[in-house]
Amino acid sequence: MKEALVIDQIDISLAVPSDAGAIAQLSRDAIEHGLSWRWTARRVARSIRDSETNVVIARRGSEFLGFAILKYEDDDSHLLLMAVAPAHRRKGVASAMLGWLETTVQAGGWATIELEVRSRNEDAIAFYRHHGFDEAGLYPGYYEGVEDARRMVKAMRKLVT
Secondary structure (H helix, E strand, O other), X not given: OOOOEEEOOEEEEEOOHHHHHHHXXXXXXXXXXXXXXXOOHHHHHHHHHOOOEEEEEEEEOOEEEEEEEEEEOOOXXXXXXXXXXXXXXXXXXXXXXXXXXXXXXXXXXXXXXXXXXXOOOHHHXXXXXXXXXXXXXXXXXXXXXXXXXXXXXXXXXXXXX
């Protein structure tokens, strides 16, 4: 189990089942707005228990700042969700969580981190570009037919050819 990482009083650690409700609520409000609510507390709790998934939370003291969910696949990892509470955005919380996950991905030897982001979410796209992600495609109607997704990928290790 990975120990918590503290950056500027931001504690990053693995989520526990009692965190599922707060994670699900932030997902609904920050990510799934305008869509069906798929990441319910029950689904988040399943991800927390899944040995092939890391669900991390960011806290300052007892205050919940944000979360990220990363699924490990054969050679790649997939960032399923990441959100920061509105009052804590642009303060390094997402960067701290992404750094924690990248360290884990590198230690495990996965080749890439992949993700999808709403194509109209220019702030998120700029964030991921800033952190070394490249655009790798467009999925028309990915979000319930109402919005396209941009696929983004970051190479985490050099592939041997």
